Amino acid sequence: MNTVLELHELKKIYKGGNVALKGISLQIQQGDCFALLGPNGAGKSTTIGIICSLVNKTAGKVSILGYDLDSHSAKIKQHLGLVPQEFNANRFEQVEHILLTQAGYFGIPKRKAQANVDYYLEVLDLKDKRNVQAGALSGGMKRRLMIARAMIHDPDIIILDEPTAGVDVELRHSLWKLVKSINSNGKTIILTTHYLEEAERLCNKVAIIHNGKIAHQGSMRNLLESSANEKLLLTSINKIEQLPQANGYKIKKLNDHSLEVTIDANAGLNSLFKLLDQANIQITSISNASNKLEQLYMRITNQKQVQSS
Template sequence: MSSSSANPPDPSPPALEITDLVKRYPTGVEALKGVSLEIADGEFFGLLGPNGAGKSTLIHCSTGLASPTSGEIRVFGHDAVGDYRQAREAVGLAPQELNIDWFLTVEETLDFHGGYFGMGKKDRKERVDELLESFSLVDKRNDRTRDLSGGMKRRVILARALMHRPRLLILDEPTAGVDVELRLELWHYVQQVNSEGTSILLTTHYLEEAEQLCSRIAFINGGEIVDHGSSDELAERFGVGSLEDAYLELVGRKELSRAHVGIEAEDGQ
């Protein structure tokens, strides 16, 4: 899949360029079956698909947490396998799981992360202060992460992903299980980060979230990208009225469509 064919040639390499990516686990399960995907520099890109479609595997392969079986992944032109150092330096990952170390304080979590990415002490200190301020975590600075609420942990994870100032931010279901205020706060923050030039890859189950935030969306199902485009383009191509209906078509559950359910209800009256 490529968006560049329709656009004038872009001199900067894509934020993420995935070509024929296959991931087969030792159990024989093929989680990705030749996925190709391109996210332009500065783009806000959404990846939608049901559970087990291959979203997280694609993210793991792009961040070094899984080794691809075959295919190629380039982050701003750097091979994610052969040239992993430069590729990983450019990526910030906010995973689905709240995977922070219980023993560390909020400040240590951010500081160590900055250190893993080679940031000097002074730079780390400044960046930690900046992020604690942005995410309203200043008074939690010295709290152990295990004592934080779920919402607070989610903020720490996003702050950690941004600590080393990545050019590509990968958000794997960042708003799963958070309350409305925090969801809107996170939306606001990632939109701001995107407007400052950071490319974003977002996976989510909330279609409204993808519609609101992403300029382009790809549907993934059964380890394959089945379609991509803007929210309107996808709805039009599937011959339905909304992104949600396009999604339901894709997963073969169109009987769940709100429009469909509405019509049946009327017929019954």
């Protein structure tokens, strides 16, 4: 796998002394769907801003497809497509014009860009809106327009900065489908999100930024497998009288009909159900108490918080 993006000791200090990045380094391989996670103010958007030439870095090196950002900015930009967090297209321009204009900025003349524009209007279900002013679109349509705009010059790397923030469930699922299909076509995706379920579903690699530093970096599978325990919510049809006890399980009664069970990594579910059966607890439903990645994320960021304080 080729490295398509490499950050080395990237630092950013804003005017007024706010230190956003304290020297982050990471590598992204071709075809990765890379999740960049972190709490608000961690430095995710600053990192993306630097990669896309919207923020000036204070120190460090950004290399994309082997080109240094400082000396080959224009070449690099040809390979990047950005879907920003907030809508930033000209509200008074029509949808089709926005896409044709963006293609033009990348040096694609109108006659060549038209086919791409038609394709993305179709794929993103904006065909009927081609002559509508961008400002008149709904939130979901604006989001789709920004995705079409980022794809219009056929970039190798697509950066999505919280693409599903504030969108409804239906649109979120259709965007996930789209991101998966873009990724399966060999494009590299960099995704920042607050929805950890989204990162878990879509991404094969993950980096967690905390306080301007990389707190964790690696494959999503390894991260999820590193989880020491799993927390489940169980609902019983009958009233829970007494709690069973066993090694490997921490069982907590939430109310007369529900339990929270923390299962160690080496303990299985079969033994748990035997145990519950012996205690005459008839389980009718089972669910995760919280997303696994969310637990890991909280653990990593809390650890870093303690270390830094």
